[in-house]
Amino acid sequence: MADLTLTTFDWIPEMRRGFVRDLRVRWALEEAGLPYRVASVPFGDRKAAHFAHQPFGQVPWLTDGDISIFESGAILLHLGGLSTALMPADPRGRSETMEWVFAALNSVEMASLPWIILKLTGNAGDTPTAKPLIDFLKLRLNRMEPVLAGREWLAGPFSVADILMSDVLRLVGRLDGLTNHPACRDYVARAASRPSFVKAHADQMAHFAAADCKAR
Amino acid sequence: MADLTLTTFDWIPEMRRGFVRDLRVRWALEEAGLPYRVASVPFGDRKAAHFAHQPFGQVPWLTDGDISIFESGAILLHLGGLSTALMPADPRGRSETMEWVFAALNSVEMASLPWIILKLTGNAGDTPTAKPLIDFLKLRLNRMEPVLAGREWLAGPFSVADILMSDVLRLVGRLDGLTNHPACRDYVARAASRPSFVKAHADQMAHFAAADCKAR
Numbered sequence: 001m002a003d004l005t006l007t008t009f010d011w012i013p014e015m016r017r018g019f020v021r022d023l024r025v026r027w028a029l030e031e032a033g034l035p036y037r038v039a040s041v042p043f044g045d046r047k048a049a050h051f052a053h054q055p056f057g058q059v060p061w062l063t064d065g066d067i068s069i070f071e072s073g074a075i076l077l078h079l080g081g082l083s084t085a086l087m088p089a090d091p092r093g094r095s096e097t098m099e100w101v102f103a104a105l106n107s108v109e110m111a112s113l114p115w116i117i118l119k120l121t122g123n124a125g126d127t128p129t130a131k132p133l134i135d136f137l138k139l140r141l142n143r144m145e146p147v148l149a150g151r152e153w154l155a156g157p158f159s160v161a162d163i164l165m166s167d168v169l170r171l172v173g174r175l176d177g178l179t180n181h182p183a184c185r186d187y188v189a190r191a192a193s194r195p196s197f198v199k200a201h202a203d204q205m206a207h208f209a210a211a212d213c214k215a216r
Numbered sequence: 217m218a219d220l221t222l223t224t225f226d227w228i229p230e231m232r233r234g235f236v237r238d239l240r241v242r243w244a245l246e247e248a249g250l251p252y253r254v255a256s257v258p259f260g261d262r263k264a265a266h267f268a269h270q271p272f273g274q275v276p277w278l279t280d281g282d283i284s285i286f287e288s289g290a291i292l293l294h295l296g297g298l299s300t301a302l303m304p305a306d307p308r309g310r311s312e313t314m315e316w317v318f319a320a321l322n323s324v325e326m327a328s329l330p331w332i333i334l335k336l337t338g339n340a341g342d343t344p345t346a347k348p349l350i351d352f353l354k355l356r357l358n359r360m361e362p363v364l365a366g367r368e369w370l371a372g373p374f375s376v377a378d379i380l381m382s383d384v385l386r387l388v389g390r391l392d393g394l395t396n397h398p399a400c401r402d403y404v405a406r407a408a409s410r411p412s413f414v415k416a417h418a419d420q421m422a423h424f425a426a427a428d429c430k431a432r
Contacts, residue, residue: 056323056359069311071318078311095285095294102287106321107272114330114349121348129339129346133330143272
């Protein structure tokens with residue numbers, strides 16, 4: 001029997017709410033119907049105990065009994081092992097889920113995150129420095145577009161791969177990066193309309209809103 | 217019994233040799249002592265059959281019987297399931313390997329790759345556009361430094377996590393990005409002195425050199 005605690009920040013600036021990566025874990029837990037607790041660590045003053053669980057000083061991490069896991073990808077694969085609602089049980093289904101999990105994080109997010117940094121720092125214009133990075137994202141989206149036009153979910157049934165890929169693309173869409181990629185937009189909308197996403201998103205927003213109240 | 221074929225490009229420009237990602241897979245296969253064949257696809261004219269195996273038109277992919285897997289992270293986890301030389305068998309060891317696999321690809325490489333693009337396009341100077349991305353990598357290396365100063369390998373015994381993390385850091389070092397991070401440099405040197413790395417590297421270089429000869 002899993003004994004699951006998800007740790008996230010106690011507070012986060014308003015513009016990042018709805019996009020903190022604990023959302024990916026909450027969403028997976030809701031899809032699987034697994035019971036869990038939520039714990040908090042200071043956003044401001046990150047202590048040694050925090051770095052012991054998450055060496056980059058980020059969130060989330062998950063504890064399952066006495067095992068502590070960081071990296072949303074690793075956490076989701078761990079949860080995938082606990083529920084076929086998150087990952088098919090057959091070897092082919094598992095390996096397809098696995099490759100799309102890595103595609104989300106190491107092919108698409110690796111291209112989207114630099115673009116997001118450029119956008120948020122006001123540097124995503126058509127300059128010699130920004131252009132190769134903007135083109136990098138475009139290349140990835142241009143390849144995801146036919147993939148997502150041809151299927152509902154990445155690896156057959158809905159899986160952790162879709163939680164990760166749609167969450168990565170959702171932030172791109174939020175910053176108007178999916179204007180020319182309707183299949184990517186539809187996929188994000190499809191994923192975000194799932195009741196488990198809606199609940200996970202509402203829970204994250206409520207968690208940080210409660211922190212605002214306490215601070216008053 | 218695994219029936220393994222690794223597919224890579226038939227040729228690649230000289231400056232990229234020694235850093236194509238099939239090296240990660242060759243290295244893992246050598247560590248595990250698993251027999252495998254190497255197949256090639258055109259670097260120049262990428263066909264539909266290529267995209268069917270690797271939707272981004274990249275390499276490598278691995279077939280194991282009738283299962284085909286892309287993304288070096290997914291391939292290495294698949295191989296990890298075939299050999300305890302690549303991933304410990306106990307749940308804690310497996311989950312530690314898993315989190316460092318994702319840390320290599322989604323925390324460190326996600327920061328190193330944009331920096332590499334900036335470097336290779338001659339844009340890694342101290343400009344308002346480049347600085348946030350350069351700082352992003354620095355932040356990650358500053359956190360990896362104490363981690364690697366304190367241990368030989370990431371998850372206890374050598375594992376696929378070390379293949380990925382050291383390969384990511386090796387390219388940073390190649391472009392002089394580890395000058396202020398001696399523990400990261402030592403870790404790369406330690407990993408690259410393993411006989412399986414040396415063989416995998418030599419095999420990749422020979423594979424592409426043979427293509428040059430054929431082209432003459």
